[in-house]
Amino acid sequence: MLRATDVSQSFGGERVFDDLSVEVDAGEVLGVIGPSGVGKTTLLRTLALSLEPDAGTVALGGTEAWTAEESERLALRRRVGMVFQEASLFDASVGRNVEYGLRVRSPWSDRIAAALGLAETPDAVRESLDVVGLTDKADQHADSLSGGEAQRVSFARALAYDPDVLLLDEPTSDLDPRNTAVIEEAIGEARSRGIGVVVATHDMHQAERVADRVAVLLDDGITEVGPTEAIFEDPDDERTRKFISGELVY
Numbered sequence: 001m002l003r004a005t006d007v008s009q010s011f012g013g014e015r016v017f018d019d020l021s022v023e024v025d026a027g028e029v030l031g032v033i034g035p036s037g038v039g040k041t042t043l044l045r046t047l048a049l050s051l052e053p054d055a056g057t058v059a060l061g062g063t064e065a066w067t068a069e070e071s072e073r074l075a076l077r078r079r080v081g082m083v084f085q086e087a088s089l090f091d092a093s094v095g096r097n098v099e100y101g102l103r104v105r106s107p108w109s110d111r112i113a114a115a116l117g118l119a120e121t122p123d124a125v126r127e128s129l130d131v132v133g134l135t136d137k138a139d140q141h142a143d144s145l146s147g148g149e150a151q152r153v154s155f156a157r158a159l160a161y162d163p164d165v166l167l168l169d170e171p172t173s174d175l176d177p178r179n180t181a182v183i184e185e186a187i188g189e190a191r192s193r194g195i196g197v198v199v200a201t202h203d204m205h206q207a208e209r210v211a212d213r214v215a216v217l218l219d220d221g222i223t224e225v226g227p228t229e230a231i232f233e234d235p236d237d238e239r240t241r242k243f244i245s246g247e248l249v250y
């Protein structure tokens, strides 16, 4: 569904990665694991079509984004949702924050709904908040949430958007085990809705828990990508093996 082929990225002449290829299918969770600084965020921004690669292609549903017209690229970008390491909510209620996801995806839908007197939006908001266990907080101001709850609302906002692909950048690195478990369950729900999910994490155990396939990103690119069990139990690549076993220290 979303495929990056032979992409290269650098900042100010400093290479982050070269010739990197990765893809995620509908209803699949791809874990991207690797130590800090290898380029996981840069890869996610590339997949989100917010960072143009120096070389290579990024295609969503078979349409190559960077050779398409800008309007088409923007339309493709709207089909990709992203959740960052730190939640950034607006100065509004929890419900309003989640509703924003719906507006971005289909700016006309709530005007039409309003004109017809339909109440579609609140249902979708409630449903998304339900996935992260926060329906009872819909009317509460976002400022009043704990960090973990705020991150769960960020996830609900991305889900309400009904993306084809959801990109999660270290979504639980600041969270306690209970909030982490809620987000991991929500990842499973996104998968069951047919969304392709990419989770970048330095927590190998998280990748083992949530991912169907894992890509191992080290400082010379992706060393190996394959089914989660194969990567953790029997990696082909020596550097992958060392990284998984903790012998390769960064």
Ligand SMILES: Nc1ncnc2c1ncn2[C@@H]1O[C@H](COP(=O)(O)OP(=O)(O)OP(=O)(O)O)[C@@H](O)[C@H]1O
Binding pocket: 011, 012, 016, 034, 035, 036, 037, 038, 039, 040, 041, 042, 043, 202
């Ligand atoms: N906008 C930018 N300008 C300059 N350098 C950047 C920029 N974004 C990232 N980098 C550099 O690219 C490299 C990869 O960064 P990136 O944030 O993608 O790594 P990461 O694997 O996500 O790390 P972490 O897990 O610590 O977030 C780093 O050396 C970083 O300093």
